[in-house]
Amino acid sequence: MARRKLIAGNWKMHGIAGDLGEITRISMASETLSDIDTAICVPATLIERASEAAPGFVIGGQDVHAEPRGAFTGSISAAMLVDAGAETVIVGHSERREAFGETDAQVAAKAAAALAAGLDVIVCCGESLDVREAGNALETVGKQIVASLPGEIPEGKLSVAYEPIWAIGTGKVAGPDEIREMHAHLRGELGKARGETFANETKILYGGSVKGENAGDILHLDHVDGALVGGASLTADQFIPIMNAAAR
Numbered sequence: 001m002a003r004r005k006l007i008a009g010n011w012k013m014h015g016i017a018g019d020l021g022e023i024t025r026i027s028m029a030s031e032t033l034s035d036i037d038t039a040i041c042v043p044a045t046l047i048e049r050a051s052e053a054a055p056g057f058v059i060g061g062q063d064v065h066a067e068p069r070g071a072f073t074g075s076i077s078a079a080m081l082v083d084a085g086a087e088t089v090i091v092g093h094s095e096r097r098e099a100f101g102e103t104d105a106q107v108a109a110k111a112a113a114a115l116a117a118g119l120d121v122i123v124c125c126g127e128s129l130d131v132r133e134a135g136n137a138l139e140t141v142g143k144q145i146v147a148s149l150p151g152e153i154p155e156g157k158l159s160v161a162y163e164p165i166w167a168i169g170t171g172k173v174a175g176p177d178e179i180r181e182m183h184a185h186l187r188g189e190l191g192k193a194r195g196e197t198f199a200n201e202t203k204i205l206y207g208g209s210v211k212g213e214n215a216g217d218i219l220h221l222d223h224v225d226g227a228l229v230g231g232a233s234l235t236a237d238q239f240i241p242i243m244n245a246a247a248r
């Protein structure tokens, strides 16, 4: 089954209004690549302006609260993201799991809230270097992703991003065999947990030091349906070559 590739950028805590030109340029390039999907997940402060700067281009958030409203200082609800113009959101990024202690169950609740508001969701998973070196990466990440999925998942609304923590922002990329093996394992686990149809339609993205120079080698591996890109999503000059590699 052919899954459309998704190239999603995660700006993390980078970007102010003066950087929106990068999104405009990325958006214009995406219009020429009709076979792939593209999105940029910006800081919450930029969602509305990025949506206005690039009409028709998918802008996303980087986190969402599981509750619809309430006394949660500093948090953003799914409805607020939609109101600002977001169409997708990342949940369960390892930086949030590590820095804010987010559990699989909390990630699943966030994903459920986002889906209920009509957002697409990218659920992240990935192992630490210790886990990889102990030989437990497949088992750990397989369990993590299954436990991070919400109960109800409308068709085509959820993607998974496999991001080995040791490859994020380090310039170290997982090897082709490691990526292929993990993605195949995750698809198998998704199949066992949610059925073959769900497993086959769910995009599994790779993330961790993806750049224009390595994207072509990663994006056409079996079971790799796109990329979640950090540093190289911050400028059009670096992001567009990754989009082009996906479209080849």
Ligand SMILES: O=C(CO)COP(=O)(O)O
Pocket (backbone or CB within 6 Å): 010, 093, 163, 167, 168, 169, 170, 171, 207, 208, 209, 210, 228, 229, 230, 231, 232
């Ligand atoms: O964490 C990532 C994307 O969510 C990956 O970041 P880098 O591409 O900067 O390694």
